[in-house]
Amino acid sequence: MPAMAEHGGRIVAKVLKSRGVDTLFTLSGGHIFSIYDGCKAEGIRIVDVRHEQTATFAAEGIAKATRGVGVAALTAGPGVTNGMSAIAGAQANNSAVVVLGGRAPEMRWGSGSLQEIDHLPFVTPLVKSAATAKETDEIAAMTAAALDAAATAPSGPTFVDYPMDVVFSEAEFEVPAVPDFPAATAPQGVEEAAALLANAERPVIMAGTGLYWARGENELRALAEALGIPVFLNGLGRGCVPADHDLSFSRARSTALQGADVALVVGVPMDFRLGFGGSFGEETKIVRLDVAPNALTANRLPDLDLVGDVAAGLAAIAAAAGEGQRSKPWVEQLTNVEAEAREKEREQLDDPRAPLHPVRIYRELDRVLDRDAVVVGDGGDFVSYAGRHINTYEPGCWMDPGPFGCLGAGPGQAIGAKVANPDKQVCLLLGDGAFGFAGMEFETMSRHGLGVVGVMGNNGIWALEHHPMKFLYGYSVAAELRPETRYDELVETLGCEGVIVREPDELRPALEKAFSSGVPTLVNVITDPEVVYPRKSNLA
Numbered sequence: 001m002p003a004m005a006e007h008g009g010r011i012v013a014k015v016l017k018s019r020g021v022d023t024l025f026t027l028s029g030g031h032i033f034s035i036y037d038g039c040k041a042e043g044i045r046i047v048d049v050r051h052e053q054t055a056t057f058a059a060e061g062i063a064k065a066t067r068g069v070g071v072a073a074l075t076a077g078p079g080v081t082n083g084m085s086a087i088a089g090a091q092a093n094n095s096a097v098v099v100l101g102g103r104a105p106e107m108r109w110g111s112g113s114l115q116e117i118d119h120l121p122f123v124t125p126l127v128k129s130a131a132t133a134k135e136t137d138e139i140a141a142m143t144a145a146a147l148d149a150a151a152t153a154p155s156g157p158t159f160v161d162y163p164m165d166v167v168f169s170e171a172e173f174e175v176p177a178v179p180d181f182p183a184a185t186a187p188q189g190v191e192e193a194a195a196l197l198a199n200a201e202r203p204v205i206m207a208g209t210g211l212y213w214a215r216g217e218n219e220l221r222a223l224a225e226a227l228g229i230p231v232f233l234n235g236l237g238r239g240c241v242p243a244d245h246d247l248s249f250s251r252a253r254s255t256a257l258q259g260a261d262v263a264l265v266v267g268v269p270m271d272f273r274l275g276f277g278g279s280f281g282e283e284t285k286i287v288r289l290d291v292a293p294n295a296l297t298a299n300r301l302p303d304l305d306l307v308g309d310v311a312a313g314l315a316a317i318a319a320a321a322g323e324g325q326r327s328k329p330w331v332e333q334l335t336n337v338e339a340e341a342r343e344k345e346r347e348q349l350d351d352p353r354a355p356l357h358p359v360r361i362y363r364e365l366d367r368v369l370d371r372d373a374v375v376v377g378d379g380g381d382f383v384s385y386a387g388r389h390i391n392t393y394e395p396g397c398w399m400d401p402g403p404f405g406c407l408g409a410g411p412g413q414a415i416g417a418k419v420a421n422p423d424k425q426v427c428l429l430l431g432d433g434a435f436g437f438a439g440m441e442f443e444t445m446s447r448h449g450l451g452v453v454g455v456m457g458n459n460g461i462w463a464l465e466h467h468p469m470k471f472l473y474g475y476s477v478a479a480e481l482r483p484e485t486r487y488d489e490l491v492e493t494l495g496c497e498g499v500i501v502r503e504p505d506e507l508r509p510a511l512e513k514a515f516s517s518g519v520p521t522l523v524n525v526i527t528d529p530e531v532v533y534p535r536k537s538n539l540a
Contacts, residue, residue, distance in 0.1 A: 003174050008139050008167035009034025012100065013042040015143040018175045019151075021071050023047060023419055025058040025412075029075020031102025031115070031164045036073075047419060047448055050440040052079045054412035056086030057438075060095045061416020064236060064399050065374065067215065069096045069151050070416060076102035077115025080123070080161070085406045087126045090157040092404040093236070094213055096150040099127075100143075101161030106134055109163070123159045130159040136171035144176040152181065153309070154292040155213055186316035187308025193264070193287045194320035196304070197227055200262035202330045205231045206274070209402070210267020210290050212236035214310035217395050220266065221245075223318040228327040229264070230256055230334050234273060235402060237266075239392035250388070251341035252334040253279075260284045264317075267291075267310055270299045271403060277301075289313050345389075354503045355528040358382055358457050362389035364507045365455065368515060370425050372397060374417045378410020379431025380464030381533040382457035386429050408437025411452075415441065418450040425453070425515055430522075432458040435487055445520035446495030453514045454522040456487060459529040467532045488524035497521040 006014070012035050016024070023045045026032070039046055049055050052074045059070030074083045080101045090097040101123075104116035124130045129149045133139045139162065146158040197203050205224055211217065217240035224231050224247050231241045232253050241248045249256065257263065257274075258281045266289045270277045277300020280286055288294060288302035291310055306313055351357035362385065369375070371393045377383035377400040392398045399417065401409040414428040435456060445452050460483035466476045488498025497519050499510045507525065514521040 003172045005170050005172045007034055007037075007170045008133075008136050008162060009036070010038035010041055011136070011139045011171070011173050012143050012162070012167070013038030013044055014175055015140055015147065016044060016071060017042045019069065019144070019147045019178065021069060021147070023062060024071055024073055025049060025055040025416070026073040027052050027055055027075070027079065029079050029102055031076040031079075031104075032073050032100070032162075032167070034168045035100060045419070047415065047444075049412065049415065049444045051438060052082035053086050053408060054415070054438050054441050054444070056083040056090070056097065056099060057409045057412025058416040058419075059097045059099070060086065060090050060093070061376070061399065061413035062420045063095045063097055063416070064413065065396055065417045065420035067213065067396070069098055069147055071098045071100065073100040074102065075115070076104055076161075076164070077117050079115075080119045084122070084126070086409070086412070087123065087157050087159070089401055089404040089406045089409060091126050093209060093402040094155050095157065096155040097157040098146050098150050099157065099159045101159060103132065103161040103163045105165040106163035107165050119159070119161055126157065127159045128156045133160065133162050133166055136166050136169045137173060139167065139171070140173040141176055148179055153213070154210075184309035184312040186312040187289070187306040189304055189306045190313060190316040191320050193289070193304055193306060194317045196262045196285055196287060197229065197264060197317065198321040198324055199326070201326050202259055202261045203227065203229045203264070203327055204256045204260040204262075205229050205264045205266060206257065206268055207231065207233055207240065207266040208237040208268035209235035210310055211240055212267070212395055214267065214291065216266070216311035216314050217241070219311045219314035219318065223314055223321070226318055226323045227321055228325050228331055230331055232256065234268065236396070236398070237268070238398040239394045239396065242393040243391035244393065247331070249334055249338050252337040255337050256334055257281070257284070262287065264289065265302065266314070269403075270294070270296050273403065352504055353528060355459070355526045356501070356504055356507070357531055358385045358527050359389055360504055361455065361457065361507065361525055361527070362386060364511060365427070366391060367508065368511045369427060373425035373427055374399065374421060375427045375429065376400070376410050376414045376417060377429045378407060379429065379434040379457065380462065382431040382463070382527070383429055384533050384535075407434045410434060411438040411441035414452045415444060415450055418452050428452050428454040430454050430456045431463075432456055432460065432481055432485065432487065433462045439487065439490070440494070442491040442496045442520055442522065443494040450520060451518045452520050453511075454520075455511070456522060456524045457527045458484065458487065458524055459527040459531070460484060461529050463529070463533065484526055486524070488522050491520075491522045499523055501525045
């Protein structure tokens with residue numbers, strides 16, 4: 001593209017468009033007005049929300065839904081600091097999020113301008129790259145570099161900010177060409193990994209978010225089917241093998257990981273979710289496959305570490321391993337364990353109590369959710385139950401805060417998911433505690449016509465803290481909320497629909513109506529505060 005002269009905001013927008021960005025999430029701020037002007041000129045949709053944290057979570061939501069890059073624009077100072085938790089969450093999830101920051105004018109730097117603060121020192125530890133465009137003619141290259149770096153494996157958030165005087169000024173520029181990414185190559189060591197799996201009698205695959213970002217679901221499924229390997233999924237990996245596939249397991253995880261002779265761990269860090277490595281048996285041979293080297297060297301180390309392209313690595317392992325059914329008795333054993341565990345859950349699924357048992361909600365949801373529905377979790381115990389009981393059948397159909405565990409992520413991610421998938425059901429699962437972080441975003445959904453359905457488990461406590469505190473001390477402090485608050489009436493004042501559910505037989509009609517309405521809706525389900533989510537006592 002030949003050089004031309006434009007103001008900085010239009011330069012930013014032209015670069016965004018060159019990388020396929022069609023939506024910008026933001027909260028209005030004067031430092032970034034010129035970027036809005038550029039987006040309007042380039043036909044980039046602007047979705048303005050009620051808090052900068054939500055704008056960044058929404059950028060992550062669209063990144064998760066599309067496996068592309070999500071972009072948020074945050075005004076200077078408190079705008080950027082308000083987005084910090086969401087940036088940290090994107091880092092933990094390897095989400096390709098680009099945050100564009102406003103910044104106080106460069107010509108008056110050091111004079112105490114409004115919201116004058118250097119963002120880079122505190123943003124830098126959370127991103128792959130951080131830069132300030134000090135001259136207008138630097139904007140195109142810096143913006144393109146931020147977008148390209150975010151998308152490059154291992155993906156992750158990046159940051160660039162623009163002093164107000166710089167981004168409002170004009171300069172000649174050219175949009176940098178999209179770089180040629182190197183061809184995917186399999187990591188070294190695949191032959192050894194293939195031999196271990198081919199000779200294993202009790203193999204298992206544990207796959208997660210890194211598999212999703214690598215678009216490796218077809219390769220993983222082919223490997224699992226060729227050798228009859230049971231598959232367990234977490235994070236964004238959920239749905240990469242359909243929940244109803246014969247080799248997809250969830251309830252038998254402890255038995256499988258402890259009893260496996262070989263475990264292939266794909267795109268999953270050996271963090272607290274895997275007991276820092278202790279979830280696997282002492283004799284289990286662990287093969288790790290991921291795009292980046294293992295950063296958790298204080299935890300149990302893999303016996304074989306494969307670093308490289310995940311999809312290519314899986315394909316190479318499958319080609320080298322061939323086919324075999326040595327694991328058939330093992331699969332049958334785990335199938336029985338899975339069936340027994342699910343049968344034990346039947347009582348909770350059919351629980352007639354009022355207030356409702358949270359698991360009863362998920363039984364009814366399972367009957368109204370489409371196979372490709374996107375489910376977004378935001379809460380403590382309520383979403384912990386969802387992680388066990390919501391079935392995911394396609395990639396990109398389960399979202400949660402990830403290992404950083406930031407409440408308030410749900411409404412933003414649901415907004416991003418609905419923008420990306422306007423014709424799909426998007427179901428936002430909320431605890432009543434989590435609602436307090438970003439509940440005003442129902443106004444955003446109403447204003448932008450985003451028919452997200454929120455389903456709330458309203459038990460009037462912070463259950464993730466209330467019950468453990470009572471177990472430890474015999475009392476609970478700072479873990480109580482107002483019982484049976486009418487959040488459904490609150491969202492009605494924001495232009496949405498709301499309904500309260502107190503009895504089990506009221507739930508399914510309420511859900512069916514909410515999903516058919518096309519209007520953002522909150523189904524406020526009163527749940528039993530005495531229900532305690534079963535968990536092992538551990539301090540991560």
